[in-house]
Amino acid sequence: AQKVTQAQTEISVVEKEDVTLDCVYETRDTTYYLFWYKQPPSGELVFLIRRNSFDEQNEISGRYSWNFQKSTSSFNFTITASQVVDSAVYFCALSEAFSGGYNKLIFGAGTRLAVHP
């Protein structure tokens, strides 16, 4: 069965600190996709990144970076030099490639990040 675990319920940091959000997943498929979404206090869900199971290269986008490791079934998200605007709930999600399609994303419970000035 598919499962996504975000063990960190809440994280609190001071501005300019680096912070890593953990995501561990379970799936029987060899082909699957992983996503991160951000939910700021305003409530909308914002897509951040998509990664397929064949691409284990780390990705960096500005202050954001993602570390995908199949050996540990993890897809961790790091924010470098955090800012107050990074305060949000972050969700990791998994989609199997052959579940019949239709992006039946399985979401983790989310990690609430609070960045204090």
Place this chain on the structure above:
Amino acid sequence: NAGVTQTPKFQVLKTGQSMTLQCAQDMNHNSMYWYRQDPGMGLRLIYYSASEGTTDKGEVPNGYNVSRLNKREFSLRLESAAPSQTSVYFCASSEAGRRQTNSPLHFGNGTRLTVT
């Protein structure tokens, strides 16, 4: 470009009342979805629709019905609301079709529903 539009943004119902949540997307996406978000549980899929005229149950479909009115619109109906349905409801759409499961979902801004 409005993306995914949900109405209403807030709603309070009494137990046993019915209502329909509306969702429309203007991105010409094939697939549409309804999720509910509860504290500590992330988002759970209620129903989804791969294309106009088709709907399928997700993880938590009990107490809900859906209608894919056309390619743009996908509504969620609560026939007899219960306090357990108090939640934030999100509609989403994606380009995904039968062989594409990697397209990201685009979400609406949510509907906060309280059932008393």
